[in-house]
Amino acid sequence: AHVGEHKFRQAPEVILGGQKAPEIISTRADASFAKDFLDAPPIELMEQEPAKIREADWRVLNKLSDDARISLTELALKTGLSVDQVRYKIRNLVRQGIIQAFWAVIDLHKFGLQRFDLLVKLKRMDAKSKARMKVYFLNHPNVVRAILTCGPYDLWINLACEDLSKCHEIVEEFNERFGEHLLDADMLMVFEELKFQF
Numbered sequence: 001a002h003v004g005e006h007k008f009r010q011a012p013e014v015i016l017g018g019q020k021a022p023e024i025i026s027t028r029a030d031a032s033f034a035k036d037f038l039d040a041p042p043i044e045l046m047e048q049e050p051a052k053i054r055e056a057d058w059r060v061l062n063k064l065s066d067d068a069r070i071s072l073t074e075l076a077l078k079t080g081l082s083v084d085q086v087r088y089k090i091r092n093l094v095r096q097g098i099i100q101a102f103w104a105v106i107d108l109h110k111f112g113l114q115r116f117d118l119l120v121k122l123k124r125m126d127a128k129s130k131a132r133m134k135v136y137f138l139n140h141p142n143v144v145r146a147i148l149t150c151g152p153y154d155l156w157i158n159l160a161c162e163d164l165s166k167c168h169e170i171v172e173e174f175n176e177r178f179g180e181h182l183l184d185a186d187m188l189m190v191f192e193e194l195k196f197q198f
Contacts, residue, residue: 051096053093053098056081056085057089057098059078059081060075060086060089060090060093061098061099063075063078063079064090064099064102068102068103072086072087108160112162113162114160114161114163114164114167114189114190115144115158115159115190116158116164116187116188116189116190117157117159117190118155118156118185118186119153119155119156119157119185119186120153120154120155120156120157120185121154121183121184122154122155122182122183123180123181123183125181129178133181134146137157142159142160142166142170143157143158143159144158144159145157145158164189167187171185171187
C-alpha cells in the first residue's frame, strides 16, 4: 500500500547536471512536494474519503493519463465534451488535488542510466530520524522517487545510477547514515517499464 512520498521527480538531478528543476516536480505554487511531506501530519488511511467525480471526469483523466500534452480540442473530441467543458474539468481536477502534476516520462537508458529499486524494512524511528531521512531523499541527486509503504517493506526508493557500482555506493552511504534503523533491504534492477499509466 502506498502511504506517501518523500520525493517524486521523473528527471533525476543526475540528468539535469545537479541543477534543481522544480517545474518538473510539481505544478503547485511552491513548486515542491517537500513542504507537504515535511510538515504534514501522518496520513490516516481509513479516514480518507474517495473523491467523488463524474464519468466525464474519468474520461478526461484517462485521456490525460495516455498523453498529458494532448490539445484541449483533441481532448474534447476524444471525450465527447466541449473545449470549455474540458478546460473547466481539468482546472477543477487540479483545484481538488486529484491531478497533482503533469510530467514527462523519461527513458533513463537514453542518458546512460539504469533504474534500481531499493526495498527497505525499517526499525522504529523517532521524529528527528524520520525528518533527517526525508531531507536526505529530497536532496540526493540519484533518488528519483522515495515512497512510504505499508506491507512487507516500509520504503520503496527509485534510484537512477550509471551502473551497479554507483548503486552499491549509494546503498553503502544510506547504510552508513541510517544503518541503526535498517532491518533488511532488497534491490531490483529495472530493465523496462511495460506500462506507465495512472
